[in-house]
Amino acid sequence: MQRGLGLIGTGYLAKAFAVGYRAMPVLFGPDAGVPVLELVCTSSLPGAERAAAALGFNRATATSEDVIVDPSVEIVVVNTPNHLHAPMALAAIRAGKHVHCEKPLGLSPAECRSMTLAAEAAGVRTIVGFNYRQNPATALAREIIQSGEIGEAISIRATHNEDFMADPDIPLGWKHRKATAGHGALVDVGSHIVCIAEYLLGPIARVCGRLRTVIETRPVQAGASERGPVETDDEARFLLEFVSGMGGMIEASRIATGRKMQLGYEVYGTRGSLCFDQQRMSELQLYEAKGPTGRRGFKTIPIAAEHPDYGAFGAGPGHGIGFNDQKIIECRRFLEAIATGRPASPDFRAAWQVSEVLEAVARSSESGSWEAVSPI
Amino acid sequence: MQRGLGLIGTGYLAKAFAVGYRAMPVLFGPDAGVPVLELVCTSSLPGAERAAAALGFNRATATSEDVIVDPSVEIVVVNTPNHLHAPMALAAIRAGKHVHCEKPLGLSPAECRSMTLAAEAAGVRTIVGFNYRQNPATALAREIIQSGEIGEAISIRATHNEDFMADPDIPLGWKHRKATAGHGALVDVGSHIVCIAEYLLGPIARVCGRLRTVIETRPVQAGASERGPVETDDEARFLLEFVSGMGGMIEASRIATGRKMQLGYEVYGTRGSLCFDQQRMSELQLYEAKGPTGRRGFKTIPIAAEHPDYGAFGAGPGHGIGFNDQKIIECRRFLEAIATGRPASPDFRAAWQVSEVLEAVARSSESGSWEAVSPI
Amino acid sequence: MQRGLGLIGTGYLAKAFAVGYRAMPVLFGPDAGVPVLELVCTSSLPGAERAAAALGFNRATATSEDVIVDPSVEIVVVNTPNHLHAPMALAAIRAGKHVHCEKPLGLSPAECRSMTLAAEAAGVRTIVGFNYRQNPATALAREIIQSGEIGEAISIRATHNEDFMADPDIPLGWKHRKATAGHGALVDVGSHIVCIAEYLLGPIARVCGRLRTVIETRPVQAGASERGPVETDDEARFLLEFVSGMGGMIEASRIATGRKMQLGYEVYGTRGSLCFDQQRMSELQLYEAKGPTGRRGFKTIPIAAEHPDYGAFGAGPGHGIGFNDQKIIECRRFLEAIATGRPASPDFRAAWQVSEVLEAVARSSESGSWEAVSPI
């Protein structure tokens, strides 16, 4: 069954979406539906036409409304700057489309809430582009935790550090303004690792954290000597308590000099532990407190066909998956959800929950004390 | 410009070819041509039809000749067992098609020679599926060596070890017979690392090596108690001398228990060294003998847009590429060669040279002494 | 010049002290004095005599007072359970001895304060056994930070996790009672990493943290079915703010299943970063944001003669130091301090400061909000 796709926004990740939807049925088979790249939209028509040619879409438009109302478009992919996620997604939902929204879902929990409730009321499927969560290694980590292989989980230490804003001469942009970005590192990278933490260990109940804006001013435009204030955080750190009672802590930074993809976590359990580093994304480390003590150690497990989703890629064990492969899996998850009518993971509701956690961190940074995550 | 594609053989790597050709223009742009997945062939028609549906080909056939003569097929992909590479490729060449042949090219240097000469006489483009060679990290390694950044290259130590034949109860198959496989580990994995060694450092002049068949018998079929002899090698080890005078050594095994993708190399130069491990395929280690001695060390460079081909994938620095991404690059290389009329790398000639090296190793294993690689 | 040594307590680390003082002059030369292992004390005389023979002390006693008043003893090493550190050290100070005290210094900031002020009033030298701080790799990290090689330091993420209390059937002991241990993981391992954080980056001003006792009861004695309450923490996590304004976070655990010596830190600066892991204690990772972007990466620097103290060990570069070598360096530091009359590092005052940080974490865990570290 074919499913028409409309893409709004041709910036970062547009290629990943195009490859993801094109490659998905080849790797996973056509049973959940075959996406047709129907219509692509960006603000200028020539730009949209170039994108259509480059990405393999059938048609182009400069009007997002065209995408939303197009009868051959069944799935709308929202790949715009953060502050347009809500209006675009809500319009698509109103038009009865399934929505694949890039992360973060909305700028605030309130936005996320309205998006979630709208989608649920409309009965459309949703998914949010927390692509690292789709890594087979992380899916394996979850499987190990949930099976009890490491006993009862006790705590997590997690990080998502990059350095894409470490240069103080990167000029002010939408990521530096509260109105367009909501938050800084907390949202850009922190949302990924919070999403993963909840995927692995369930909902977070309380947090205590601190946001820091280290580079307080930036050039008002590239090369300008005039500098204006940065409104969003460069670093976020917070302690966690899960609903289950487990503890943990998270660091998220966009100015961690030298780090390009330091998304990782270490989960300790009563009978084992596991450890993951997205920089070496095709392996998981597992410690099992069993067997002779002199033969124990962290085991480096290369991801193979025995593990979630990897088999679909057709490669030998340990032969490795890449960044875009995660997007392919994400597209698969969404098509499955549409085909079955069951929620995708992570859907808008899961992303709303992430947003509540981030907002509680921001509140805690103001109050200087623990803050409960608002129930969703 | 569209270029019709015919795929012969739907076993291992068929998905990689399908994704490779479909994703290529999305990532690299359509300037070198846009592949159209026209016709797929395997021995049974229902099987071919299933493959067409699964892999996204327009049509299916059970007759390889159909693929070869089809006027809408401009590129023939040969993805059959090793002993059919030569007849399929030669037929395609005779029909004036460009040929993308899975590795190893032929069963013997003689076969490789006739395939190479036929393709050159016909003026068609060729490429061979030594996909690891297309890894951006290895392309970066070559760039570093050729720029003189590590001084004059002195030697290489390289390995390609896997364990897919480590279980002694895997039954006899075409890979265990000389007539169908040529050699064992020497060809299955050794050919990859020889190809890379020559890509990095130029042609190999002489070798001295030893082939070993450790698991001497295998069940005649799955579960059988009767066992028959294994004719091909499980392990190959050899010393090298390059035409340049450089030295080195290589290990290749298909029974290296625990190793799934231990393709790696260490190249020493007079002013630096580099080190690569396909198990961590998105990074390269570089040592530069400069700066204060107390600040020297092997640097782990994450592959980023500054490096060959990675930029096309659209992902952030160090965000990682995977196994299939190498095939996408290989497809790109081939389309470029077709578009420009210049040889692809590695073409049939390069693969013939690899075959001569492997054959010299086999001769050396018999003679117990150094053997010159026959000039091509 | 010879300096007589008295050791009180023959438990864990007694060997390290004996080797440390014996090997020190051989490696560093006799210029700072040559220790003489004069007198060793433990609670039973036969035990003390066995220890004297085993560790190479000249004499033995079962009375700590004997050590303290012995005229040939110039240096008293306090290697007792935590709650005896203060009385032993204070008695030794009163007797005019230099005191080498195992960590933690006292059970509370108040004890540490009185020990520090007593030593300073008496004019004796002191050092505290935070041996990991003496690792040449960490001394190199400090040198790099202080020289500005990574620009201005921004933040630290640090950990000291072990699993020596992960087994819930380890019976109750002095480490589980507040009266004898003060705190649990916070002190056992957290004190090490706090000491290092302050060594690298200066004093900590404020903290916000949480202590957790995960294993709430333990057998009252080995093998007993009756279980009693654990009073001290198994895990401590806290956010930091340094006096300099820098931020950070620390995790310390004694139940981190699988971790035996996961003491590590990552320090981010404006122009570089560094990363250390005591599990690979003879190397430091350094990232420098300079040179072509395509050649940047974390560099693994093997510790060599160019770095602090390593040269004294006489081994080749990167040949590796071990746990006890850190104690040898600590002994060297102390003899230098005695010889020169200048404070050792870390002396009682530095350890008192660590104690104030830990106490602020404990207060914060009660209050649920940030707590200032009391000024010393």
Next chain:
Amino acid sequence: MQRGLGLIGTGYLAKAFAVGYRAMPVLFGPDAGVPVLELVCTSSLPGAERAAAALGFNRATATSEDVIVDPSVEIVVVNTPNHLHAPMALAAIRAGKHVHCEKPLGLSPAECRSMTLAAEAAGVRTIVGFNYRQNPATALAREIIQSGEIGEAISIRATHNEDFMADPDIPLGWKHRKATAGHGALVDVGSHIVCIAEYLLGPIARVCGRLRTVIETRPVQAGASERGPVETDDEARFLLEFVSGMGGMIEASRIATGRKMQLGYEVYGTRGSLCFDQQRMSELQLYEAKGPTGRRGFKTIPIAAEHPDYGAFGAGPGHGIGFNDQKIIECRRFLEAIATGRPASPDFRAAWQVSEVLEAVARSSESGSWEAVSPI
């Protein structure tokens, strides 16, 4: 029981010997005897006196004969340049002393043979300073292999690469002349890894290799513009066949730019594999082909009290040993041998066997074919 020690030669490793013998009884206990550092010798008397003070010897001499005949010296440590090992050791043997000789034992198999036969005839104990062999991680590797935990051993790939001669302006010295050094990298580092290979897997029967002198001339003295020829090899590579039928290959280099201590090996077996790297000397990697395939991987085992010798050091599991600790273990091995009258490991005979292997490699490099190792 006290055992008097005489040390001949105060160059590299003199500190290691002094610390090794002093620390040994403290760590392992006095049961195998307590060494007394009696007499030290180097060519000038003032130098010897300085060494005595620095290293803690009772007396000094400039005459090696003094050491050999001294009645209070029971053990002679030969730490001279390579070509003096034989005359010194033979004289000591004639005087009835036990001999601890630095590696390599002699310059040629003939020398090694005469030294071995003399010692065996005299009934004295011998040991040779192949200190890496004493690393607990390597002792654990042997234990694992011999217990059958990795099934039947199949092959080994091993390396000992350093770069101490990589600078082409290091002037000519005794290591560059055949008469004083025998061979170059083959002996300096190759002997270590051959010794370990035989320790792990038994005697080597045949080899096929190649020696290369890459830096063909060096300054006749430091800073000189005149250059003279280098007679010894910079790199050695060879294929192996063990008496057991196992295969393997070894690389040894003194010009491997960037490598300071790349001694390592990978041993493949039919049911598992192990992997070691002296750069991370306190851990061993083990793969066991058992349990669910999706949970298999190389396990990083931190060396702990369950493993050979580590317990004596008194440190926690995974807390790490260093270069000099290997010498301490070597001294322990020798004292045990003297106390029990049983051979130490590796004794002169084991070192002679190593020498025969190296010589066969050199012969093979000349003949261009496989050479049998002469039986000892």
